[in-house]
Structures are given as C-alpha cells and as structure tokens.
Amino acid sequence: MRPILPDSADSFPNPVWQSRRVQSVVGVAIVRDGRVLAAYRTAPEPGWEFPGGKVEPGETEADAAVREIREELDLEIAVGASLGPGVDISDKYRLFVRRATIVSGEPVRREHAELRWFTPAELDETAWLAPDRPFVRALREIL
C-alpha cells in the first residue's frame, strides 16, 4: 500500500532544510574631494550603481572590490568601511557597499555606459538601482 505522506524528508521541498546560497555583490563607493564616483549600467536593470561585482569563492569582499575596480575602471584603490548592512538584490544576491579612496590612476570607462562624480546634492536626483538607495542615503551623511 502506498503511504499517504512521504516517509522521507527528501521527498518534499522545504526551504528550512534546503541550503540556500546567497552570493555577495560588492559595490564600491569611491570618494574624492567630497564626491562619489557612480557608474551607469544599462542591463539587466538600467540605473546608476557603485562599480563592483560578485565576490568569487575564496575572495574577501575587499579582494573582490580591488579586482573589480581594476577590471572596470583601471584604478588602484584602498578599501575602507562598509556603508551599512547588506541589502538583498534577489534571492540569489546580496549587495554590500564599501567606501574606498583612489591610490593611483584616473577612472577609465571600460564597461559602463557612463561614469560621473556626484556631489551630495546630486545624489538625490540620481536614478539609482533600487538596492543601492539605502547606501546612497548613508553616503550622503558622510560625504
């Protein structure tokens, strides 16, 4: 006779039992002379963001920040403090934003549609990606 209920926990999905891996994305708020460098992305969602990208296995957030900023902007940076707790982008990704300063170089636009230095007043008028907004508010206080 077939049991009415599954006799093994594996027979039905349960979010508590299934491990759910969330990958960190690090955005880098590069600050110079009271302004922050923002980058415009066109896909998958268009909007202004902090340059950066996914933290790969074996990397710290700071390692990923240095690597991504080298790749995307050809800049050497010193990574500083976090701008607050992580914000979920989706059920797969969580965004963290770190402050940084330039050690050497000038930003080169390699991947983004546009790069711009924003003053604190301009931050509010800018169409940021939704997950970035709490970080932008935090940044406004310290620029």
Ligand SMILES: Nc1nc2c([nH]c(=O)n2[C@H]2C[C@H](O)[C@@H](COP(=O)(O)OP(=O)(O)OP(=O)(O)O)O2)c(=O)[nH]1
């Ligand atoms: N870099 C960055 N990504 C952000 C921000 N806010 C936000 O929602 N995202 C999203 C957009 C992307 O879906 C995801 C990051 O992906 P990415 O394309 O930058 O990562 P990556 O450079 O490692 O790219 P890939 O090799 O996986 O294509 O996080 C932000 O401020 N900076």
